[in-house]
Amino acid sequence: MTENPLLAMGQAARKASYALMGLGGEAKNRLLAAIAARLLQDEAAILAANAEDMAAAQAAGLSGAMLDRLQLTPERLAAIRADIETVIALADPVGEELESRLLDNGMRLSRRRIPLGVVGVIYEARPNVTIDVAVLALKTGNAAILRGGKETVRSNRALLASLHAALEARNLPTAAIQLIDNPDRGLVTALLQLDHYVDMLIPRGGAGLHRLCIEHSRIPVITGGIGICHMFVDRAARLSSVAELVINAKVQRPTVCNALDTLLVHKAIVAELLPGLAKALQDQGVTLKACPEALAHIGALAEVAGPEDFDQEWLSLVLGIKVVEDVEAAIDHIRAHSSDHSESILTDDLATAERFVNAINSAAVYVNASTRFTDGSQFGLGAEVAVSTQKLHARGPMGLDALTTYKWIGQGHYTARS
């Protein structure tokens, strides 16, 4: 077996994590403040590097949306620094004692929250994520290995230089934050095999990246960020409020994972609800893909939905509409098609709401609320590391806690097991 080309990087990250894990909350906040200050000081260099990335991306014919995500401006850098201040203000979860008990044999057993160690993050051409991830990792005493999109490599190198300058100024190892800046895709596979040195892997990207990580990673992966989100309008919903919530869930920010993808409508209210709702959605620029039963009521306003249209995360102003028999049919549909992200029921019937909440095990389940709430800041977590749709470790919006683990500590008196 040939040696992993990232072996030295992994070893350096692990070693750096030992220096970080002992830092108190104040020391970590001083480091984050130093990073913010350094980003301001280095602004011209960062913007110059970003301009080179932008020029190369334009020459390569990248789409406007991708260029927009790639671009840094003085305003965007100011927003990044403001985000750092927000993270500084958050409580440090590390060191918390989660429980402590005196066992019958006199041993005190406690559980203490500690950093994970080393976090790997794979993401796309968004230079803001570089700082975002580095700051969240450092706040929780973790080292990080970053792999950003190749289109943003110059920007990322410039940002890394600022991070390293701040680490050095605080006498901390620069290996605390490392960047895989070689575009060779084989290095992604190499990162996925660094299980001895990386404790958790967070893919922040599309379905293809997640699938790659699920299939090839030896490191525990946090899967998520993909939302095929449903809203079920029950027959007992307050119909006058439905349009506002559907529009909020679909239109407010259609490109994010908590946006609505499929609207399920109880058959008893189709005739009364759908024509007006479809018109309101059309006025918002939403393209409707409807099942035949819905189409009978809104034929001129919608296209016919193919079966695969109910397995789409649209990420755009498209909405699937399906008529269902009752709440049980809605549950069956969601179980079959959901990505376990966010689902909502609109109803004033308590028993129906309870049935829905108990039967649906997505990361977030809402009654009479928009799916758009699934978000770290909306949930009051202060920062969002990722949105998990898996069942281990963390579910839904992940706050700082999700970057920690715990150890058991047993304090004995030369205590042997009897």
Added chain:
Amino acid sequence: MTENPLLAMGQAARKASYALMGLGGEAKNRLLAAIAARLLQDEAAILAANAEDMAAAQAAGLSGAMLDRLQLTPERLAAIRADIETVIALADPVGEELESRLLDNGMRLSRRRIPLGVVGVIYEARPNVTIDVAVLALKTGNAAILRGGKETVRSNRALLASLHAALEARNLPTAAIQLIDNPDRGLVTALLQLDHYVDMLIPRGGAGLHRLCIEHSRIPVITGGIGICHMFVDRAARLSSVAELVINAKVQRPTVCNALDTLLVHKAIVAELLPGLAKALQDQGVTLKACPEALAHIGALAEVAGPEDFDQEWLSLVLGIKVVEDVEAAIDHIRAHSSDHSESILTDDLATAERFVNAINSAAVYVNASTRFTDGSQFGLGAEVAVSTQKLHARGPMGLDALTTYKWIGQGHYTARS
């Protein structure tokens, strides 16, 4: 791509999990009581099937230790039923509200503990594990897919028949507990790829099985159960108590993962401690593999250790001994060689103890106590699903909680995100 041969099994397990997740604590306890009763009723059939497994295993020349693990007796079946009673007496973690807050927008946000869904368990030729895992899964409202060792397939089929009879008697789907009883090893790989239907995979076996799962599983894996455990005897240890603790950690049950593997000794106390300690260990039948510096003091009582001897989980009466410069050298050695299971320091010096506890991030870290305490029952968890040495989801002995996850529930009033 060809269809996964376990697809139907995965789908049936997922469907069964929907029936289980809605059961209250009392209904689940009645099911467990029915399983215990059925195991008693079916005892003759179970023992007859086990006798066939035993005869085949003897004919195949299996070792005495393996035959012992394979064998069922009326006493062992009684112990299994007693274990079921213990699990019945445990509190049901499912349904617990982990937190609940009123957001500024009037939405009530809570986090509720729910079953994982479907658990996959791969284990060796130990028929007691079949019941153990099934009972823990059902207690927490989970379905399970089991893959036991091929030597115990007749016993497992008989035990499965009892489990299914109890499920049927309680009007629950038998697919709640399914067994892969075809010895084809390709089915293990197929199980590892059932990520749409299995939420967590627990390998209960040796290092090879764990490695297979880490490298090939698409399902989140709980790694653990492998302990390269260390004890560091500091210069400030109470020397008169050292032998008792070392013997307890090494000799009490050498075949388990929390048994001691490497003893690290502060160089300042080697001459005073080691000769007597080595003699005491030799009297217990322990073979010592010592570094040259230790060997200078206990030459006649020990063999010279090769470097690979400090990366061994011995699982037998062998102990590595290494002299170290100080607590920092002990920490460095443990970081380089530990499997993150259990480590202990013996010292009366508070600062040294604190340094050790803060620097070592294994699942369990002890001061003046035996490594043998890392165990679900010793920690008061009531039942032990596995011992995790990874950092996600659960660490150290995993109780019933580790078979659950949570969902966020948002109760609004037709609340849109502003």
